[in-house]
Amino acid sequence: MIYSAEEFVRLRSSEHKADYERAALEEAPVSVWRDVIAGYPSWRKWVAHNKTVPLEILADLCAFGADVRVFVAMKRSLSPTLFHRLSQDDDAVVRQQVAANKKAPREVLEKLSRDSDEDVARVARFNLQR
Numbered sequence: 217m218i219y220s221a222e223e224f225v226r227l228r229s230s231e232h233k234a235d236y237e238r239a240a241l242e243e244a245p246v247s248v249w250r251d252v253i254a255g256y257p258s259w260r261k262w263v264a265h266n267k268t269v270p271l272e273i274l275a276d277l278c279a280f281g282a283d284v285r286v287f288v289a290m291k292r293s294l295s296p297t298l299f300h301r302l303s304q305d306d307d308a309v310v311r312q313q314v315a316a317n318k319k320a321p322r323e324v325l326e327k328l329s330r331d332s333d334e335d336v337a338r339v340a341r342f343n344l345q346r
Contacts, residue, residue, distance in 0.1 A: 218244035221251035228262050243268040253277065254307035261287040271295050282307035299324050308333040315340035 218224050218238070227252035239262065252263050263269055264277050264287035266323060275298060277288050282305070287336035288294070289302045289310050294317070303314045303324045308331075314320055315328045316339050 218242050218248060221248055221255050223258055224248065224252050224263075225256055228259065240265060241267050246270060246273060249273040250276070253280075260284045264288045264291065274298060276304065280318065282310055285310045286313050289317065292317060292319040294319065296321055303328055308336055311336045312339050315343055318343070318346070 218227065224239055224244060227235045230236055230239075231256055240287065244266075249263055249269060250273070252259055253273070257280075260277055261284045264274060264284060269281060271293070274288050274291060275302065277284050278301060285302060285305060285307065286309055288298070289305075290313050296301070299314060299317070299320055303320075305311050305314075309327055310333060311328060311333065312335055315331075315336050320328075320343065322344070325340045325344045329337050329344060331337045331340065
């Protein structure tokens, strides 16, 4: 368990593999994730990278830059609401990550297969064929 924003940042920035893995795999209370998001903006994408981060925190992260939303779009544990929201993102790279996500709902992939960005559409068509 990660108990503070400072601990998360220390673990994530450590050169020791065991520390890095803790930052990627261990749970933290919602309040800790919110403290990281508020107090350490450059670490927001690493919050999304954590395997246990709750959906409510992933939803909060969607309010930030495309560099953060791309990491959220890669998550396989997204809710249908978040998949839909990110599939409508203004940034084509975010939409492409949704299209590449193996857990993206079929209806989201079908919509993205007709995306105005050809790379997004191509990835969505490929994922639909799997």
